[in-house]
Amino acid sequence: MREDRGLEVGTATLQEPYHGLAKSVLAATDVLVWWGHAAHGKVKDAVVERVLRRVWEGMGFIALHSSHYAKVFKRLMGTSCSLTWREAGERERLWVCNPGHPIARGIERSFEIENSEMYGEPFAIPTPDEIIFLSWFEGGEVFRSGCTWKRGNGKIFYFRPGHESYPIYFNPVVRRVLRNAVRWAAPEGQPWIDSCPNIPISKAREKLVAKGPRLHKEGETGFR
């Protein structure tokens, strides 16, 4: 990331208080890149809720590799996010499905990762807004490896490549994709999230007289 001088980069880890994601840190973050694996279950639900709210408000969220099972990602998708997998150090080739997309900027029509863990279809996600990369695996599988969605005002990108042992994040093309994705996922509009406001009858845009029975009092907060 730091190869892009225009980006200001910080890290947050599981061991820190709030996993390093204090409210003030999140508020100052434009794009959160998430990588988790063995400890998905140890991520605190309060932090998950906090990250979700910040995504809805406009923060970009990039989920890497095994983060398909991260609590935050599963909550944003609303599906099981399962897939098939195999660890054989096989060759993976990623094809660009839309060379004009900003996440694919400067990337050839395809690129290879010589030793990769296989992730295969079916990948249990909701239909992506756009598919940027599809993977071909030496062992015969395929996978939707680069997908985008929007939830609230937050742009989301899932990117498959990554591994604990193989040096995948040292691959210059993978790094290029990540920098492109961070640029793409940055907030575009104004931060916004709503809280289910009651609109008093007196403030209706058209003249209105109350009719019939009422369950709530004027200006009351609704049930959550």
Added chain:
Amino acid sequence: MREDRGLEVGTATLQEPYHGLAKSVLAATDVLVWWGHAAHGKVKDAVVERVLRRVWEGMGFIALHSSHYAKVFKRLMGTSCSLTWREAGERERLWVCNPGHPIARGIERSFEIENSEMYGEPFAIPTPDEIIFLSWFEGGEVFRSGCTWKRGNGKIFYFRPGHESYPIYFNPVVRRVLRNAVRWAAPEGQPWIDSCPNIPISKAREKLVAKGPRLHKEGETGFR
């Protein structure tokens, strides 16, 4: 619902064990119609998980009115699901956005509810697969009142009308919509949900020899 002789109808309430949603009950349910309001927070998370899994497997899910804030619905959407609201017994008119859709079968181009609670935009949902109804309110607001999505294999329909005091579910057009929606949401394919299986190297579709280091042992279960 019972007006459609082809449907077998049961009820489940918060007070029952597992809120009436035992695994066997869910397994035998094609479409679950959900209405909650004041007690969203009392719905047990274990039951929420169970319902989600059954939706992903193929069960239809219909969320009524204040169920925009039901735990299950929020989990399926991955957004805040907030909206604006007002209780003034005002007139609501629902317009059909696609008269050819099966949920609109037998419905005129628009229909009215004389005394209704207003729900207004912005409605914080992910883009629906299809919008079936849009509402016009006497007080000047509009709302996406009939929306569909798919999560896993489950079809989802949100329908806005409903109230505790106004006799909205006695309205014959509203009842028609609900019967149409249940028919539409019924499972179409074969029940399916995945569990992230490891594919052994020996079972790869193309001949494969393991290369490089491995984090997992052959046949191991991955991290959740």
Added chain:
Amino acid sequence: MREDRGLEVGTATLQEPYHGLAKSVLAATDVLVWWGHAAHGKVKDAVVERVLRRVWEGMGFIALHSSHYAKVFKRLMGTSCSLTWREAGERERLWVCNPGHPIARGIERSFEIENSEMYGEPFAIPTPDEIIFLSWFEGGEVFRSGCTWKRGNGKIFYFRPGHESYPIYFNPVVRRVLRNAVRWAAPEGQPWIDSCPNIPISKAREKLVAKGPRLHKEGETGFR
């Protein structure tokens, strides 16, 4: 198709008047399966318009293989529909992305075509509503081989496999997919298409008095 006794099957060819697609034929057709290649340019625009209208009304449309460049398909997509290709008789393996989808009913997790023409990404289509199949090719490419969309009330399915020389449509799994797809694409709702009606002021649902200048006369037809 005739292997499914519940289907009534007819054929239409380029050489017939209106290419065999008289209005009465289309009106009686639930699902149109289209395969064209060398003569895309000879398909008459009037017939294209007629097919489009029937799709919008609710007729299913299944485009096979080289029909990615059929006039009707390109008009329904609104994109260039280009792809890359190679004719080497190589092995293709199609993976099911959602085993619970009705088009995948009775199909294993993947199936193979021993000699196939390669179609590769980028495939210039709008984001599909759902991806049912992804292809893996021996030569190293991948492709979105089974995709669905909806235009008006018509369900659309593009299916990649097919060739003039290789016996692909004799493959029993391919045939099963096609029969599933025809069942899936059949109209669900009521036939519907609109014609931009003028709503007279006297028929507005809310009382309305005309204000300001008018370009059109009451009841006039708009510009096309």
Added chain:
Amino acid sequence: MREDRGLEVGTATLQEPYHGLAKSVLAATDVLVWWGHAAHGKVKDAVVERVLRRVWEGMGFIALHSSHYAKVFKRLMGTSCSLTWREAGERERLWVCNPGHPIARGIERSFEIENSEMYGEPFAIPTPDEIIFLSWFEGGEVFRSGCTWKRGNGKIFYFRPGHESYPIYFNPVVRRVLRNAVRWAAPEGQPWIDSCPNIPISKAREKLVAKGPRLHKEGETGFR
């Protein structure tokens, strides 16, 4: 438009050669704002094709008001694009469905147009990627007034307000929306469009030997 100093603005009219849309003009255009009405049928098909290609390549396209029936817009949508309408100078109120979207930047939760032509649902469009505005009309109708799509690499925005007699494009909020939309629709990636290239066997990424019969010769152009 010229109120935004960062924009360079030109105009093109039906009467000019190629309607003012020479290839060089289009190539230099980031975003094309289109308004047509009575003369949709006079727009030359060759120019339509040229604009489509430029949109697929990445040019933004904004369709105003009666341009729902413009040839280019109908071609991009692949649907009939019909709607209902009434010219009574009635009040229209547009609600923002997502206040965090860049097209809604600086716009209040709703804004009004005192004298407006009514456009009503059903609006025969494919499901938008996002709905930015919904309209409420005095006469009782509703409409999806601000919708986005992507076709190829081009971002598309349809915006309902506009009229030949009412001074709608002098409304400062409408002007703000248009400037926001132009900024949003500007190309993000690299210009790209494909032409269905044949990939020679010798250039396959995996070693490949030709098998079986061939319809095309090596390096041949495919059928269009």
